Amino acid sequence: MTIELIEHTDPGCPWAYSASPALAVVRWRYGDQLDWRLVTIGLTESHEQYVKRGYTAAKSAKGQRRFERFGMPFAPQVKARPAATARMCRAIHAVRLQDPAREREAFRALQFAQFTTDLVMDLDDSLRTALSHVDGLDGEAVVAALDSPEVTEAYEADRAEARTAEGSPTHFQGKHATSDGPVRYTAPSLVFRSNGMQLEAGGFQPLEAYDVVIANLDPTLERRPVPEDPVEALAAFEYALTTAEVAAIMTPDLSVPDLVAIEGLLIDAVAEGRAARVQLGDDALWSVA
Incomplete structure (x- = not known):
């Protein structure tokens, strides 16, 4: 028996990036007993959306300081400007179509470039550079496919799915957002499904929230203990x-x-x-x- 796990996320979100240690524990403990699926939110289509909200390159760099307490790598480089996240999300779909086994690694490569380099991550050259760190991935082909009908269809489907949080537990808990109209899931929001049941851990949550959801959905799963090495x-x-x-x-x-x-x-x-x-x-x- 496996649990379907839907992760609403975005490589440009520092909260999603900061949740990486907790998500790593979930993967360690339960492995392939979780059928994990990424849903890209697409936080912004244009960097002008961030500019209108008052974001600047310096404000974004200084903003990293509030997330350092969660332990993930940062380097508060002052970028030329804030970047929209849509093309990073499109890149994930292009990777999924080209080589689905490398989707997670590509997602992480985009996060690392976003939070530890001065690359402006809505530029194609920046995407190529970030994806070049994924062994065996044809980053040039990925970037070439960003605006293809197949990628556009997949990306828009994810955006629509991420904007179905109205009336959900995530909405009830105030872990949602309405930055572009509909009530949407914030990154990272995890939706767990098994045996006709659905439970949510919306927005940034501690590891214990994920663990208690899994335990209630299926206490028959194997749970790998803490490693010694x-x-x-x-x-x-x-x-x-x-x-x-x-x-x-x-x-x-x-x-x-x-x-x-x-x-x-x-x-x-x-x-x-x-x-x-x-x-x-x-x-x-x-x-x-």
């Missing part, structure tokens, strides 16, 4: 992890992740030739050597 956590993912993600996976229930201690274990693993480290913003990505 960080390399075991790294090996379970098809992409590299941040320090905060590894720390979250290795933290027992009701305990606080110790990023310094986990980073020390990861450094030891690199010294032993079992792991590899790549600098990313003010942190790093770790993978099996």
Whole structure:
């Protein structure tokens, strides 16, 4: 038995990015017992929407500081201007059509470029640069397909689905938004479905919210325990992890992740030739050597 998990998200949202450690734990614990599907929100179609709301390059860079407490890598680069998120979302659909196995890694590559570089992420050259970090992906073909009928249809379908939150638990809890009219899900909003039941964890939520939803939907699932070795956590993912993600996976229930201690274990693993480290913003990505 699997649980369908619909993740309403957007690579340009810092809340979605900051939820990555909790989502990594969910993936670690339940693996392929969750049938995970990304729904791209498409927060903005034009950067002018952000300009009209008072966003500036400096304000966006300084705004990263409020999210650093969640542990994900940041680098408050002052970009030339704010960027709309629509083309990043379109890129995810283009990747899905070209090579669906790389969708999640492409999504993460776009997030990393958004929050740790000075790339303006609604420009095609920036998208090519970000996607070049996904091994085996034809970034040029992805960018060439951004405005194709197939990508446009898929993107618009996701936008419409993300704007069906009216009357939902997410709406009730005040985790919705109406920035472009309809009541929409905010990033990341997770919708869980199983055996005719649907439960939601709308907007940014702690790990415990996701875990209690899964436990109530299907307590027969296998729940993988905390690993003793960080390399075991790294090996379970098809992409590299941040320090905060590894720390979250290795933290027992009701305990606080110790990023310094986990980073020390990861450094030891690199010294032993079992792991590899790549600098990313003010942190790093770790993978099996």
